[in-house]
Ligand SMILES: Cc1cc2nc3c(=O)[nH]c(=O)nc-3n(C[C@H](O)[C@H](O)[C@H](O)COP(=O)(O)OP(=O)(O)OC[C@H]3O[C@@H](n4cnc5c(N)ncnc54)[C@H](O)[C@@H]3O)c2cc1C
């Protein structure tokens with residue numbers, strides 16, 4: 001009996017060992033950038049039944065949070081910190097390497113390079129490092145009185161500065177974030193000066209006509225608009241002696257028209273640059289963001305030869321990809337909704353591979369609210385050459401405007417329009433003329449403001 | 451204006467005269483809805499009936515006996531009827547700014563009507579859940595909450 005039993009036990013052990021050896025290795029997906037796109041990618045991987053390990057490598061010390069209230073509810077003090085929470089409907093079972101910056105990428109060995117010489121092997125890599133606030137040449141961002149706004153640390157620093165007491169804040173940059181900051185600060189009763197290069201607010205995103213209407217809204221709400229001007233020199237209260245401002249003045253800004261502006265603090269919101277420095281020398285095409293195929297896969301470029309990397313996908317603000325719904329030119333989109341959808345599509349693309357993955361063709365959607373005016377856009381209004389009023393009344397600030405490029409609808413913007421905008425979302429990519437009933441309702445361009 | 455509040459603090463608001471207790475449930479859904487290709491993008495009688503009355507059983511108390519097609523619903527008089535195991539959807543009225551992203555994502559469960567209100571299904575069908583979750587993910591104001599069935 002006894003010898004037989006030993007044989008049997010040994011056989012069982014062998015079976016166990018063989019089973020372990022023949023099991024497919026656990027796959028590992030590494031997500032660089034713990035933002036909304038990375039979070040949605042992880043969630044989608046689990047939804048699709050991915051049972052390998054997921055590792056987040058994030059620069060910030062926080063798990064993904066919602067950035068969009070930073071310039072709105074949080075700054076206006078109408079929201080709380082818990083509003084930044086994001087819902088997740090799947091157990092992620094991920095490893096969070098927060099406070100860790102990715103330093104490089106070795107495509108050939110499938111390794112992510114981390115600080116202290118650490119290397120992290122991956123089978124799939126999701127690049128979702130987003131963008132970082134662009135630096136304005138000459139601006140003393142090191143100063144306690146000058147802030148930009150991209151992440152929670154910026155928001156905290158700025159609100160700490162505001163809590164020390166400010167009466168007047170200068171904002172440089174008239175994009176969405178600059179305008180939202182202006183609105184939120186006015187809501188708190190703080191005087192605001194808005195400095196911008198262009199003649200209309202948010203013109204690059206929503207065109208000059210609607211931009212002009214919004215300019216009027218800001219003016220009516222007593223925002224001191226300094227448009228068509230650039231800062232050329234800065235002085236702050238904590239500058240070295242030659243640039244130091246007199247007592248009681250936090251920031252002094254000299255503008256290119258010779259005027260001078262004194263404020264207690266300044267916010268710089270002059271756009272963003274994709275966070276791709278860590279990919280330098282990796283072989284990936286990183287001119288203005290990580291170039292990907294229509295299906296989110298990374299593209300390597302060596303001289304004139306290009307190739308697709310099946311194990312690398314990019315999503316969110318950092319990715320530059322052709323949205324075939326609009327055209328074949330690769331572009332970046334910096335919208336929160338699109339970043340969420342992009343993360344999901346990238347996860348699918350990673351699982352399916354470049355052969356099977358469908359092109360990612362979302363309808364870009366964005367929103368902003370300033371002084372109670374709700375602006376909402378679909379498509380790419382910024383690409384348009386013509387802007388037409390489609391319905392409603394610009395005077396009452398309740399309208400939908402259609403954006404055309406060479407006769408084709410590329411976008412629409414609704415102002416306090418609610419669901420009326422949705423009809424126009426369906427028109428994107430279509431020439432306007434097969435819809436005679438719509439042409440009939442176009443009374444002409446939105447009148448320019450006085 | 452009449453509101454039904456439940457213990458979760460959710461209020462479903464109906465236009466005057468359309469409280470389920472005030473109004474018999476329309477026997478037939480208005481003809482515009484089923485025939486139009488995309489019901490939510492038309493301008494049918496959107497502002498006349500709460501969404502729960504336009505399609506299926508929405509978890510809102512109704513007069514009379516529970517409908518026969520909800521055999522698992524716990525029948526309790528004077529209480530909300532819920533099917534066990536389905537998440538409850540609620541929208542925070544103080545946050546929602548009517549961007550209608552939810553309607554784009556889950557047109558069968560959310561509707562921003564022309565009267566400037568959001569109508570929504572508090573207990574969407576299981577087949578709708580994927581869309582409802584996506585609506586909750588993408589809502590700009592993060593106003594949509596899904597929570598598991600209490601009790
Ligand atoms: C103040 C503000 C208001 C906004 N409001 C709106 C709005 O109203 N509507 C709208 O549509 N969009 C808005 N946006 C834009 C929206 O927030 C972005 O589109 C979205 O956050 C992009 O998500 P993402 O995941 O691609 O990048 P992010 O959310 O930026 O996440 C990227 C993460 O990667 C990290 N990271 C960067 N480099 C590295 C590295 N080398 N290693 C590790 N981690 C790294 C970053 O720290 C960051 O945490 C707003 C943005 C801001 C800042």
Ligand code: SF4
Pocket residue numbers: 541545546547548549550551552553560562568588589590591592593594
């Ligand atoms: S998406 Fe959110 S904010 Fe917009 S209508 Fe729906 S619930 Fe309201």
